[in-house]
Amino acid sequence: xxxxxxxxxLTKKYGEFTAVDSISFVVxxxxxxxxxxxxxxxxxxxxxMLTTLLDPTEGKISLAGYDSVKDEDGVRRSFGxxxxxxxxxxxxxxxxxxxxxxxxxxxxxxxxxxxxxxLLNIVELWDRRNEPTKNFSGGMKRRLEIARGLLHHxxxxxxxxxxxxxxxxxxxHIWSYIKNLNKREGITVFFTTHYMDEAERxxxxxxxxxxxxxxxxxxxxELKKKTETNSLEEAFLALTGRDIREEAQSxxxxxxxxxxxxxx
Amino acid sequence: MxxxxxxxxxxxxxxxxxxxxxxxxxxxxxxFLVALGFGFGPIYAKAGGGNYLNFLAPxxxxxxxxxxxxxxxxxxxxxxxxxxxxxxxxxPVPRIQIMLGRTLGGATVATFQGIIVFLISLIAGFRPTTxxxxxxxxxxxxxxxxxxxxxxxxIASMLQDMQGFQLIMNFLVMPIFFLSGALFxxxxxxxxxxxVVKANPLAYGVDGLRYCFDGxxxxxxxxxxxxxxxxxxxxxxxxxxxxxxxxx
Numbered sequence: 001x002x003x004x005x006x007x008x009x010l011t012k013k014y015g016e017f018t019a020v021d022s023i024s025f026v027v028x029x030x031x032x033x034x035x036x037x038x039x040x041x042x043x044x045x046x047x048x049m050l051t052t053l054l055d056p057t058e059g060k061i062s063l064a065g066y067d068s069v070k071d072e073d074g075v076r077r078s079f080g081x082x083x084x085x086x087x088x089x090x091x092x093x094x095x096x097x098x099x100x101x102x103x104x105x106x107x108x109x110x111x112x113x114x115x116x117x118x119l120l121n122i123v124e125l126w127d128r129r130n131e132p133t134k135n136f137s138g139g140m141k142r143r144l145e146i147a148r149g150l151l152h153h154x155x156x157x158x159x160x161x162x163x164x165x166x167x168x169x170x171x172x173h174i175w176s177y178i179k180n181l182n183k184r185e186g187i188t189v190f191f192t193t194h195y196m197d198e199a200e201r202x203x204x205x206x207x208x209x210x211x212x213x214x215x216x217x218x219x220x221x222e223l224k225k226k227t228e229t230n231s232l233e234e235a236f237l238a239l240t241g242r243d244i245r246e247e248a249q250s251x252x253x254x255x256x257x258x259x260x261x262x263x264x
Numbered sequence: 265m266x267x268x269x270x271x272x273x274x275x276x277x278x279x280x281x282x283x284x285x286x287x288x289x290x291x292x293x294x295x296f297l298v299a300l301g302f303g304f305g306p307i308y309a310k311a312g313g314g315n316y317l318n319f320l321a322p323x324x325x326x327x328x329x330x331x332x333x334x335x336x337x338x339x340x341x342x343x344x345x346x347x348x349x350x351x352x353x354x355x356p357v358p359r360i361q362i363m364l365g366r367t368l369g370g371a372t373v374a375t376f377q378g379i380i381v382f383l384i385s386l387i388a389g390f391r392p393t394t395x396x397x398x399x400x401x402x403x404x405x406x407x408x409x410x411x412x413x414x415x416x417x418x419i420a421s422m423l424q425d426m427q428g429f430q431l432i433m434n435f436l437v438m439p440i441f442f443l444s445g446a447l448f449x450x451x452x453x454x455x456x457x458x459x460v461v462k463a464n465p466l467a468y469g470v471d472g473l474r475y476c477f478d479g480x481x482x483x484x485x486x487x488x489x490x491x492x493x494x495x496x497x498x499x500x501x502x503x504x505x506x507x508x509x510x511x512x
Contacts, residue, residue: 076356087347104355
């Protein structure tokens, strides 16, 4: 099978601290790929490098055939992303957020209009398209962000903890929609989550990262077999240990906390 | 082009939707006009300076543009905190277009603000000696707006959060305003103060506006235009360079 993402010896250092330590992996086209790890393991840093938000200290990333450093725009056109933290303009309406995205990705006006209506209907926000997104609940914002990430028909969809803080209903809804999309459109899905049951249910392949290194790779079944456990959660704990991780209190983490406080 | 336009439009929408912000940002210039204009008016007249309000109003217009423009630029920090910045940074468009769209949007908003304060000052009793140079005044208003939005963008590109905000306010914005000749005439100042004022780009904006409205000025008109344009250009370059280096 063709590889849509190829990562080779990827490293990110912040001064003395190595956040991502020479990792290599590939993601085959059309699969649902889970990238798991405890807090501070290097998940988000890796995603930020994959999506051109951060320059790698060392190593090479190829995404949909484009080099992430030499051909940033090629890479940027190939993926859609739902960030861990919200990234909507809260003063703008749902429709305006979609419009803005469509223009940034040069989706032609006619196509844009049609797709926006389609997508907003799918995530059940069409009726509220003219409301500023600051009025939306956490789940609604997430749904809108997913719709937005799909507007330019990306080959790869990155989801960084897409279901964080959502109720089971919304989580189920979002996953069934993403699975469907993956099957129907062949979009490769690359996601992170802390809900192991979720990963076990939807992922075709799992990579576990810890302390900046990939410690295991395979299907959920393979990981369970390898660790002689009954669930992915147990396998995960067997692989990464039971210690609670300290996450560096970056401004990012800080903001995440604020966001959570506001959302509830 | 469409990228620049849509981000320009975004700034405008955000401005016109936050009515409290518009009203709030009009309070300060109004207070300055009334308190200083009427407070110092009699002394200024006694000293032979003429009508202080007429002298002051261009300075207050410049002040409101300075504040609005700089904060429009600094809004990037908010966008970083609220996450929207990332949405624009992963988009397949050159960073310079994103920077231009934002900066032009911010400058347009600050221009509006300047026009509103001009109208308010008319109500307060400001009487320009001539209105024929109004188009030229608009050019000055826009140049001041563009200059300080670009400066705000440059500063915000280097900051991670709002913690440095107070610092900027006290050590940059306030000195720029108070040492621009917005409040006092430049003739007869001490040597040091003259040098400081001459190094302040806002001084040329205030001077230009005063020329347009009252016909009085300290620098030649060409100098005003040239200095403002060159500094704006330089800051646009620096701003877009720093913006292109942002990692999120």
